[in-house]
Amino acid sequence: MPVISRHRWFRMGPVSLLTLLVAGLTGPALSAAIVGTNGANGTDGVDSTTVGVGGDGAGNIGSGGAAMTSALPPGAGVAGTGGTGGGGGGGGRDYIFSPTLYPANGGAGGDGEFGTGGAGGTITSAAGGGGDEAGGGGGFGASASGTSGGGGGGGGGRGQTITTTDGSIDAGDTVTGGTGGNGGSGTPNPYADGGGGGGGGIGVVFTGTGTLTVDGDITGGAGGDGGNGGYAGSGGRGGTGLRVTGVGAGIVINGTVTGGAGGERAESLYQPTKSINGAGGAGLIAEGIDLTIGAEGEISGGLSGDGTTRANAVTFTGGTNSFALLADTASIVGTVAAGGTSDTFRLSGTSDGNSFDTSLIGSQFTGFEAFEKTGSGTWNLGGAPSTATLWTIREGTLALPGSTTGDITTTEDGTFLLSGGTLDGALDNAGTTVATGAITGAVTNRSTGNLNLSGDLEVAGLVSNEGRVTAFGESVPGTIAVSGGGGFSNAGILSLSQAAGLAGDVLDLTAAGTFTGVAGGEALLDIDLSDAGAVAADRLLLGATQGTLALRFSPDPSRYGALTPGVLVVSTSDGGLAATATGLEGRGLVSYALQQQGTDWYVTSQLNAAPLGGMVAGMRAAQALADIALPGEDASCRPGVSASVAGGGFATSASSAGGGLATGTSVDGAHGGARFEVGLGCFTPGSGDTTLRLALVGGYSTGTFEQADTLPGGAVFAAASGFETGLLGLTLAADAGPFIARAALGASGTIFDLEAGIAGGAGQVLDARDLAAGRITASGSLGYRILADGITITPMIGLSASRSWVDGIDLLDLGGRIDVADHAAFAAFAGAEISGRVAIDGEAGLRWFMSGRIEADFNAEQAFVYSDAINAPVELTTTTPFGRGSFTAGLSYETQAASLGVRAGLDVTGETVDTSLSATARFSF
Structure with a gap:
């Protein structure tokens, strides 16, 4: 890659001027472009019969190329030994034996290394270039007689040495190693060989163990070209771009690092030629470092003298190393060769949408033992690796739309995407995996793992899920x-x-x-x-x-x-x-x-049909109102008619159970109506003092009741009904001295307009519809009048029996039905009445009374059955309180022909209290 010169300032951490001088910088300390001094060219050979010799070394330097001897087959002059500078090129050989018998190269180019170059050799009055940090020029061959081989080119000096713990090459700075000197040509005599080219100098040497950040440009020095001759000289090796000697260092490349180009071999007069082109320099050579290539970073190996063969971009010579790419926009030209025993290849960075061709693993990226995904960004794997790659996803997302061979492991912060491709290996997931496609091995989802199936997944091995x-x-x-x-x-x-x-x-x-x-x-x-x-x-x-x-x-x-x-x-x-x-x-x-x-x-x-029992209890309570209106009040023996109007409220509580479920509910209602009675007069059977009074009774009442119960889940079941009841009955009163007896027989019919629903549940349970119900009641009581100072006290006891029925109830949205069983009730009651009369004038007077009564229901359970098309029928019972108490008080104005009165009632059942108020008018004929 060509050197890109930029005119910006160069910065290298906390390095003093003295350090720079000791390190051997030749230019100004703040120069934006630093170039190692080029090696001097080798001088052409002179007539001699002695084998040519390369330039000598001189103190902490690379030694000069060795001369050929007649004891050895003719060949290339040995390359100059690397000291701290570019090695000198090998000297060309004189002609000793027949070139057809011992064909040979000219001198090989010296390896580019760092430090001071060798001094040129001295021949009679002519000398090679002086030894300095840039590398000395190649020396002459020995000058005695005959022909002389060309001298080897001097090695190029290094560009810069950074000895601090941390350092940087800033953006705009350019550091280039010195160019190796060209090899000298042999004398015109065709048997004299050319000298080898000098090696290029290293661009930057980093000896620290901290972090070196490269934002500028580093280039290794180019190798010198070989000299012409009978057998031409070989080209010099290109210098390494960046040489790191500190183990444990971290290198971040955001700029460019390029190895130096190798020198070209010269053309020999004799064929076949044995000279070779100089190898390109590696972009980076290190041992035991962490190398990161940024999104705009470039690293490349130098081209050899043939212009085609490229050196390694990176060579890890040993130790534990890591190589990380931050984005797919980074440029890697040449092989990244890991030579250690524990080397890790990483795809990293924070950007999304990056792609990596896994077929480069084993070809361009070689020798790595581990493969990791780090950083929060996303990388997509493509291609197919030549060897199995064991990926560990530590951070971010690694996506596989195609296929790859090897196991995948995710840690808690890593995500693996298998998007329809094939993982030819096992998956060990402790992070997140989103998968559809195929996995040929086992899948282990750890306790912290999330395996999200975005589509069908074929897994040949066991899927074990702990997460x-x-x-x-x-x-x-x-x-x-x-x-x-x-x-x-x-x-x-x-x-x-x-x-x-x-x-x-x-x-x-x-x-x-x-x-x-x-x-x-x-x-x-x-x-x-x-x-x-x-x-x-x-x-x-x-x-x-x-x-x-x-x-x-x-x-x-x-x-x-x-x-x-x-x-x-x-x-x-x-x-x-x-x-x-x-x-x-x-x-x-x-x-x-x-x-x-x-x-x-x-x-x-x-x-759970139990809450429906509240509706059953409400209908039963409404039907029972007719029983209260049936008996009426005592009247005179004169035939007549009476009418009364009454109104009030009623309440009942009920508990319902069935199918293993139970609930309690309460029903509140209000009613009003009228009662009519036609008295048929009295008659006395036989000759005793017993009188009997018959009356026909009719009535009409209307009212409403409602219930509201909170159900499991917070839904509210609400039921309400209006009702209308008609009553027809017959009463019989018998008086025999202080003894009294009362009997009644009645039949009533009720129409209910019932509606129920569940708020927050199944919606409408019952749509408003008419239900017919009926009831027959018979009752009787015995009493005894006790007269004391104008007050009558009448204790009484009695029994009642009734039978009621109601149509079946279809539940709208629930799809079921309630069938209420006919109910036979039997009750006993006991009470007392205290009454008195205050005369006003003549036959008129005021009658007052107060009465109390307690009642026990011996069949308080009402059976009903819930059934639907899904479940078996469920038998349920609704139970109302066993006992009931009532208190009534009234006042009436009475004459022989008429009476007007009012009365108020109070009923207590369990925890509920009912009230009523009525007015009565009676007329006698």
């Missing part, structure tokens, strides 16, 4: 298959769950071999059971299985609530897998469970 394996579609649910037959062992997490909760993904492991569930292993699945018409769930499809697997579902309550058939979540071919589930969230009236059916596992649903 997290994720497989799901992106915008729509997808199916991802793992095949290969090596088996799949799961001690970590299999995740089909997406952040958006999209259900319906499928991980197909049926062709992956035996699935082994290790204790602690989980599968994360999305499920959507919010709509009975569109249920969905992620699924695992397995072949042969063993062990256990814990399924974990999203507990998001919005994903539950519908009553559905079983939803398949795990399919196996042999049923050998035990499974458990967490996260299934009961919602509304529906609860969920994981259930094995055959060899597969399903999520099944069950309705």
